[in-house]
Amino acid sequence: MGKVLAFLQHLDGKVSRNSLEALKGAQELAAAEGHSLTGVVLGVDTAPTELSAIHMDELLLVSSPELANYSSEYYVAAMQAVLAAETPELLIAGHTYQARDWLPRLAYRLGRPLVSDCVGYHQDSDLRWVRQIFQGKISADVETTPGLVIISFQSGAFRSDDLAEGKPAIRTMDVDLSGVPLRVRPGERFQEAKGAVDLSRAERIIAVGRGIGEEENLTMIRELAGALGAELGSSRPVVDYGWLPQDHQIGSSGQTVTPKLYLAVGVSGAIQHQVGMKNSDCIVAINKDPNAPIFEIADYGIVANLLDIVPRLAATLKERQGD
Amino acid sequence: MKICVLIKQVPDQESVLKINSEETWVVEDNLVFTTNESDTYALEEALLLKESVGGEVVVCTLGPERSSQALKDALAKGADRALFMQDEIFDQLDSQGTARVIAQALREEQFDLILTGLQADDTGDAQLGPMLAEELDRPHVTLVVETELLNGGLKVKQELEGGWFQHIEIDLPALLTIQSGINKPRYASLRGIMAMKSKEIKQITAQDMGLDTSSLIPYHVVKRLYVPPKTKETTFLEGTPDEVVEQLVQRLTNEAKVL
Numbered sequence: 001m002g003k004v005l006a007f008l009q010h011l012d013g014k015v016s017r018n019s020l021e022a023l024k025g026a027q028e029l030a031a032a033e034g035h036s037l038t039g040v041v042l043g044v045d046t047a048p049t050e051l052s053a054i055h056m057d058e059l060l061l062v063s064s065p066e067l068a069n070y071s072s073e074y075y076v077a078a079m080q081a082v083l084a085a086e087t088p089e090l091l092i093a094g095h096t097y098q099a100r101d102w103l104p105r106l107a108y109r110l111g112r113p114l115v116s117d118c119v120g121y122h123q124d125s126d127l128r129w130v131r132q133i134f135q136g137k138i139s140a141d142v143e144t145t146p147g148l149v150i151i152s153f154q155s156g157a158f159r160s161d162d163l164a165e166g167k168p169a170i171r172t173m174d175v176d177l178s179g180v181p182l183r184v185r186p187g188e189r190f191q192e193a194k195g196a197v198d199l200s201r202a203e204r205i206i207a208v209g210r211g212i213g214e215e216e217n218l219t220m221i222r223e224l225a226g227a228l229g230a231e232l233g234s235s236r237p238v239v240d241y242g243w244l245p246q247d248h249q250i251g252s253s254g255q256t257v258t259p260k261l262y263l264a265v266g267v268s269g270a271i272q273h274q275v276g277m278k279n280s281d282c283i284v285a286i287n288k289d290p291n292a293p294i295f296e297i298a299d300y301g302i303v304a305n306l307l308d309i310v311p312r313l314a315a316t317l318k319e320r321q322g323d
Numbered sequence: 324m325k326i327c328v329l330i331k332q333v334p335d336q337e338s339v340l341k342i343n344s345e346e347t348w349v350v351e352d353n354l355v356f357t358t359n360e361s362d363t364y365a366l367e368e369a370l371l372l373k374e375s376v377g378g379e380v381v382v383c384t385l386g387p388e389r390s391s392q393a394l395k396d397a398l399a400k401g402a403d404r405a406l407f408m409q410d411e412i413f414d415q416l417d418s419q420g421t422a423r424v425i426a427q428a429l430r431e432e433q434f435d436l437i438l439t440g441l442q443a444d445d446t447g448d449a450q451l452g453p454m455l456a457e458e459l460d461r462p463h464v465t466l467v468v469e470t471e472l473l474n475g476g477l478k479v480k481q482e483l484e485g486g487w488f489q490h491i492e493i494d495l496p497a498l499l500t501i502q503s504g505i506n507k508p509r510y511a512s513l514r515g516i517m518a519m520k521s522k523e524i525k526q527i528t529a530q531d532m533g534l535d536t537s538s539l540i541p542y543h544v545v546k547r548l549y550v551p552p553k554t555k556e557t558t559f560l561e562g563t564p565d566e567v568v569e570q571l572v573q574r575l576t577n578e579a580k581v582l
């Protein structure tokens with residue numbers, strides 16, 4: 001019997017949702033492989049309460065004064081010590097921004113593979129990890145060399161509601177990080193002064209993507225928004241180009257929205273966009289590419305040039321209101 | 324300040340992708356290639372830093388013959404010279420191998436700052452930057468959306484999830500991975516394009532670097548590529564634009580009841 005370690009990222013006593021989803025994956029994998037499951041929390045000596053009711057064989061609390069706040073150098077050194085002591089088969093984490101920051105460095109130091117941003121796995125004769133490439137347009141099955149493998153699971157790869165319940169035994173471990181140089185010094189977390197746009201309560205949203213082609217086409221989108229009584233949101237590139245202010249951005253580094261109607265216009269539907277809008281009640285996508293990933297989650301799809309559809313839709317809606 | 328920018332050439336976002344018959348990669352024959360999006364922001368940040376404090380910007384790629392175009396584009400925008408690592412043996416490299424090879428070429432250059440994009444839009448690993456930083460034993464910060472030079476160091480703004488940020492001070496020499504939107508990448512000027520022709524692109528092979536190629540065996544191997552299976556039933560509306568709009572309004576009113 002081997003061991004699966006699940007890394008549990010936390011902030012202010014709460015475990016990241018993406019970590020809990022990955023923990024579900026870790027539960028499944030441990031059961032399938034006949035491994036034990038150990039959850040690992042860095043920088044605490046009491047467990048975040050929500051973890052005390054989730055099935056894990058044990059919960060390892062790793063403490064050291066340097067781990068009070070996240071820093072890549074301390075995290076890599078601490079996890080290196082944990083892995084040396086625990087010798088697991090698998091280390092599993094959520095593919096969070098924090099995981100992007102330190103897991104590659106850890107993998108490289110250990111000379112072990114990191115299969116990042118996985119959406120699942122297959123268990124045939126060998127274990128194969130499934131990840132998406134080309135921004136979700138193609139799936140890839142990946143195999144690794146034998147030995148410890150580090151896996152990060154994409155947000156939504158598993159459902160945290162499905163976590164098996166249980167009562168993990170608590171174990172603590174001290175690590176000595178006094179010799180690790182601190183070359184990266186993080187300050188406080190902050191949010192930009194909140195703009196006027198709060199999309200979280202909007203009932204209808206039109207989200208524009210790079211597919212609108214040029215800033216001038218926003219005029220036609222605004223007209224449609226007016227006719228539909230919708231707020232305007234966008235994907236990241238539209239903000240990057242300066243076509244709309246940052247507070248319109250929807251996705252992992254923007255707002256999370258759940259309107260009754262989400263109309264995605266010229267948005268490809270990359271995972272970082274989807275996480276911010278996939279729980280909308282009704283999703284409509286207009287995109288010229290029938291294979292765009294947005295159609296994976298759309299209720300209604302229109303494969304067309306948005307320039308042909310948007311003005312007509314605005315006109316039809318206005319006519320209806322005139323009736 | 325001596326700055327290195329890593330750039331990767333990837334298929335254009337608009338590409339129609341076809342999986343090859345071995346199911347290991349896409350058919351490249353008819354693809355249009357371009358510089359990875361976040362790398363264009365990394366290059367611009369390097370050029371801005373050079374403009375403010377002086378120094379040199381060196382662009383570097385590891386890839387097949389076609390990727391020299393990405394270097395030329397960067398030279399035309401104002402990079403000073405280029406390193407081009409090309410060798411058949413590099414075709415099979417994973418992130419770790421790529422980091423090892425690139426580190427070998429960069430080590431003697433002693434760059435103050437190395438910038439990479441935050442992830443390659445083709446394979447989406449988001450690994451190379453931190454791995455290279457580890458191999459070169461320098462600190463790194465990922466997802467950088469602002470840089471500011473301090474005395475002997477650098478202050479950067481890092482993007483966190485959900486609209487949060489954090490300022491971080493980092494010692495030099497350092498490595499940063501750059502997020503899109505940090506600046507407005509420039510276009511190459513006519514003069515820049517002319518100047519590019521006389522700039523150096525140094526070709527480097529495994530042998531030139533004295534690499535022990537047996538250490539480059541990949542840790543992970545792609546076994547099969549396929550089109551992701553559909554999980555949700557999308558109702559596609561078909562017809563002329565007028566018909567499609569009519570259907571959509573009907574459906575949204577009567578079926579989804581959101582109008």
Ligand SMILES: Cc1cc2nc3c(=O)[nH]c(=O)nc-3n(C[C@H](O)[C@H](O)[C@H](O)COP(=O)(O)OP(=O)(O)OC[C@H]3O[C@@H](n4cnc5c(N)ncnc54)[C@H](O)[C@@H]3O)c2cc1C
Nearest residue numbers: 209210211235236251252253266267268272273288289306
């Ligand atoms: C760490 C990280 C964080 C990120 N955070 C976010 C985030 O918060 N929000 C976000 O949105 N993205 C985010 N991204 C970027 C994300 O990965 C995608 O690059 C981005 O969402 C793509 O935006 P898009 O769909 O507008 O553009 P593209 O992917 O370029 O898609 C444009 C679409 O328009 C279609 N199109 C083009 N012309 C037409 C036409 N005339 N008619 C109809 N359709 C047309 C194309 O077929 C294509 O599908 C993040 C990425 C990373 C790595």
Ligand SMILES: Nc1ncnc2c1ncn2[C@@H]1O[C@H](COP(=O)(O)O)[C@@H](O)[C@H]1O
Nearest residue numbers: 329384385439440442443448449450451
């Ligand atoms: N073959 C390569 N040559 C040069 N730079 C690369 C290469 N592969 C990746 N990079 C750089 O590393 C970043 C992250 O790539 P990846 O880790 O592959 O997602 C990219 O944005 C590039 O800046």
